[in-house]
Amino acid sequence: MITGELKNKVDKLWEMFWTGGLTNPLDVIEQITYLMFIHDLDKMDNDRKKDSRMLDLQYESIFAQKNHLKWSSLRDKSAEEMYQIVIGEVFPFIKILHMDGESTYSKYMGDAIFKIPTPQLLEKIVTALDEVYCLIERQPDNKDIRGDVYEYMLSKLTTAGTNGQFRTPRHIIRMMVELLDLRPGDLICDPACGTSGFLVASGEYLKEKYLEEIFYDEKIMKHYNNVMFTGYDMDRTMLRIGSMNMMTHGIQNPRIVYKDSLSDQNEDNSVYTKILTNPPFKGSLDNDIVSPTLTKIVKTKKTELLFLALFVRMLKNGGRCASIVPSGVSSNSNDKAYLNIRKEIVENHRLEAIISMPAGVFKPYAGVSTAIIIFTKTGAGGTDKVWFYDMQSDGYSLDDKRTPLEKSDIADITLRFKNLAEENSRERTEQSFLVPKAEIVEKKYSLSFSHYKQSVYVEKNYPHPRVIISEIKEIENELINGLLELEKRIDG
Structure with a gap:
């Protein structure tokens, strides 16, 4: 479960899609997922570089000669330039990351469609998603929180x-x-x-x-x-x-x-x-x-x-x-x-x-x-x-x-x-x-x-029933005597 500021950020992100014309929840989830994937490719590439250096292994970046396709580069560009790069280069790039037609990735990205309609909407979404990631990174166990963001988005589906x-x-x-x-x-x-x-x-x-x-x-x-x-x-x-x-x-x-x-x-x-x-x-x-x-x-x-x-x-x-x-x-x-x-x-x-x-x-x-x-x-x-x-x-x-x-x-x-x-x-x-x-x-x-x-x-162990009856009678007598005393004071 996500709560507080992070929940509000995801709600606002979702609302941006709806006000921008994407009202099908499945479309919204897919588009957010594509953008999250573009963000995570950048992070994954950096992490693998670090791991390779630590283990003294060779690693060729998937962004070789294409650093301008990285999330960290895209987010600093103008709305129009960002939009053109995403449509013309980034989206085709992520669809062919695995050229092998039998790969898992190619099977499910081959028919993926970029549906964000305007540069201004894309810029707003990228900024909002960056804010979501900043909040995730501040959490003590951000892997769990990332999964919770997925779950929260899925909860918005009627199914x-x-x-x-x-x-x-x-x-x-x-x-x-x-x-x-x-x-x-x-x-x-x-x-x-x-x-x-x-x-x-x-x-x-x-x-x-x-x-x-x-x-x-x-x-x-x-x-x-x-x-x-x-x-x-x-x-x-x-x-x-x-x-x-x-x-x-x-x-x-x-x-x-x-x-x-x-x-x-x-x-x-x-x-x-x-x-x-x-x-x-x-x-x-x-x-x-x-x-x-x-x-x-x-x-x-x-x-x-x-x-x-x-x-x-x-x-x-x-x-x-x-x-x-x-x-x-x-x-x-x-x-x-x-x-x-x-x-x-x-x-x-x-x-x-x-x-x-x-x-x-x-x-x-x-x-x-x-x-x-x-x-x-x-x-x-x-x-x-x-x-x-x-x-x-x-x-x-x-x-x-x-x-x-x-x-x-x-x-x-x-x-x-x-x-x-x-x-x-x-x-x-x-x-x-x-x-x-x-x-x-x-x-x-x-x-x-x-x-x-x-x-x-x-x-x-409970008292014998006769003892309990005797105690009840004593309580009853006290109540009756109390009522009689009250009547005397009223009459007096």
């Missing part, structure tokens, strides 16, 4: 929140990335990538933890830039934003693809080592849309169950998944399909953890109760004990304002998950504990924290 087009909170994404312990050789996928938040966070984590290993090994660097990250989505605007988001975070050619993950379009089988996602759960799909390979795993039309079947199919043996799921996946006992998908994961693979999250985590866009499921695909079972954690605070208030709080369970979750042996001594009355597989089977594969938690009952 945002119903079509799943809003960010998973960045701190939740980061926690999930850390829980999966990513490695430089991984193949990582988000089958419902949106703005590529999970993929961007995965890339940032890997650079933090394995910077030298990635940048000094040419083979790993090529893998990181071209093969490691795959994202699917069915919204071309999201694909554009997602691919640009990844490119500005230093990932040159991720596989961000237009694809319906649950359909026959998606043929991925035993491909990925890690899946990180928060797929949109829209209810039910028609049978003729869904891939038969998924209904073989679980016979259902419900998307929340079909996505779990999809993760099982897409992972390699030994591959791991961390996905956000609605609470019904954990607890629904009335629909056989819910039981069957839980049974599939518990019996045929290795279920590792269920982390229940409070309903307010996705406010103000949704108030649904959710959980994070973590499992390893084995094809041969392996579930022994499952770790349950009841997250009570994610570090923000659970109302629409989402005000930062001092208390957060996220660090505790990460620490405990990486030291599960120590959880054996935890009591069922505590916030986390291990549950043996046999007990889960006995409870019809329920994965609800509340089904295994034991409540603490404090024994309390």
